[in-house]
Amino acid sequence: xxxxxxxxxxxxxxxxxxxxxxxxxxxxxxxxxxxxxxxxxxxxxxxxxxxxxxxxxxxxxxxxxxxxxxxxxxxxxxxxxxxxxxxxxxxxxxxxxxxxxxxxxxxxxxxxxxxxxxxxxxxxxxxxxxxxxxxxxxxxxxxxxxxxxxxxxxxxxxxxxxxxxxxxxxxxxxxxxxxxxxxxxxxxxxxxxxxxxxxxxxxxxxxxxxxxxxxxxxxxxxxxxxxxxxxxxxxxxxxxxxxxxxxxxxxxxxxxxxxxxxxxxxxxxxxxxxxxxxxxxxxxxxxxxxxxxxxxxxxxxxxxxxxxxxxxxxxxxxxxxxxxxxxxx
DNA sequence: GAATCAATAT
DNA sequence: TATATTGATT
Numbered sequence: 001x002x003x004x005x006x007x008x009x010x011x012x013x014x015x016x017x018x019x020x021x022x023x024x025x026x027x028x029x030x031x032x033x034x035x036x037x038x039x040x041x042x043x044x045x046x047x048x049x050x051x052x053x054x055x056x057x058x059x060x061x062x063x064x065x066x067x068x069x070x071x072x073x074x075x076x077x078x079x080x081x082x083x084x085x086x087x088x089x090x091x092x093x094x095x096x097x098x099x100x101x102x103x104x105x106x107x108x109x110x111x112x113x114x115x116x117x118x119x120x121x122x123x124x125x126x127x128x129x130x131x132x133x134x135x136x137x138x139x140x141x142x143x144x145x146x147x148x149x150x151x152x153x154x155x156x157x158x159x160x161x162x163x164x165x166x167x168x169x170x171x172x173x174x175x176x177x178x179x180x181x182x183x184x185x186x187x188x189x190x191x192x193x194x195x196x197x198x199x200x201x202x203x204x205x206x207x208x209x210x211x212x213x214x215x216x217x218x219x220x221x222x223x224x225x226x227x228x229x230x231x232x233x234x235x236x237x238x239x240x241x242x243x244x245x246x247x248x249x250x251x252x253x254x255x256x257x258x259x260x261x262x263x264x265x266x267x268x269x270x271x272x273x274x275x276x277x278x279x280x281x282x283x284x285x286x287x288x289x290x291x292x293x294x295x296x297x298x299x300x301x302x303x304x305x306x307x308x309x310x311x312x313x314x315x316x317x318x319x320x321x322x323x324x325x326x327x328x329x
Numbered sequence: 330g331a332a333t334c335a336a337t338a339t
Numbered sequence: 340t341a342t343a344t345t346g347a348t349t
Contacts, residue, residue: 161343163341185332186333187331187333
């Protein structure tokens with residue numbers, strides 16, 4: 001923090017300088033920030049939850065970490081590839097090598113230039129979940145007492161209910177849209193989403209609901225009636241009228257690319273920093289970084305229509321699983 | 330046997 | 340209501 005790290009390479013466009021400056025102006029100054037050396041969790045609390053304190057980080061450590069991150073980002077930037085299932089690896093990054101740290105990192109997009117009013121949607125800002133990975137206590141869920149052995153907990157205890165946050169859902173929708181209805185089956189979706197801890201069952205369940213939603217929308221679209229409840233989550237979805245048919249027809253390979261409707265620049269790389277994703281799945285030998293996800297190809301975005309309209313500006317984000325076990329099956 | 334999907338349960 | 344689990348089916 002001593003040094004401002006500019007991640008200019010994330011935003012291709014030049015001329016953002018003003019905005020950057022504006023943005024920077026809003027940042028807290030060094031004095032306002034919690035010193036790195038200060039533990040975020042009071043010792044009592046830590047001991048109460050039997051949290052082993054992380055070693056203190058020095059500025060040097062942090063700098064090193066950001067260097068690593070930057071170089072990782074750069075490396076990947078040039079190594080963008082095709083969105084094959086292999087390339088999509090890793091959407092989630094771990095948090096300090098703690099496999100249970102899958103956490104949600106919204107907030108990030110809070111202040112995207114727009115006036116404070118509209119940006120933060122209907123005031124329903126999902127108050128942040130637990131802040132520190134460690135704090136995500138078992139108490140949040142009715143997860144029973146998990147013995148302090150994480151590995152056993154992984155296989156022994158049932159995983160807590162997954163919450164499909166808008167971010168997660170968005171990723172889901174991205175993947176489904178990308179696959180086309182035809183190949184959007186739970187397993188594939190799960191793989192492409194590459195969210196740690198996400199199971200095929202999770203996806204299947206959500207997919208079922210999503211399909212129901214799409215079906216309803218299809219039926220209702222002409223009637224001009226649109227119910228409201230689902231919209232909270234689903235309204236942001238492309239409602240791919242084509243992807244339903246076109247993809248189903250199967251004439252086109254991956255997606256009917258007839259015309260690319262519109263491309264919404266989405267900067268996926270979540271602004272987090274962690275040298276290495278935790279990814280237990282190392283296969284492929286791919287240097288999976290945080291954004292293997294390059295939805296930038298023209299066809300990736302096919303039926304994206306109005307997403308940007310709603311509140312989903314949150315980019316990096318993950319499952320809000322209080323607890324995630326290493327995914328691998 | 331694994332995966333999908335719809336139905337059903339929590 | 341949202342998500343998980345089950346069971347028939349492929």
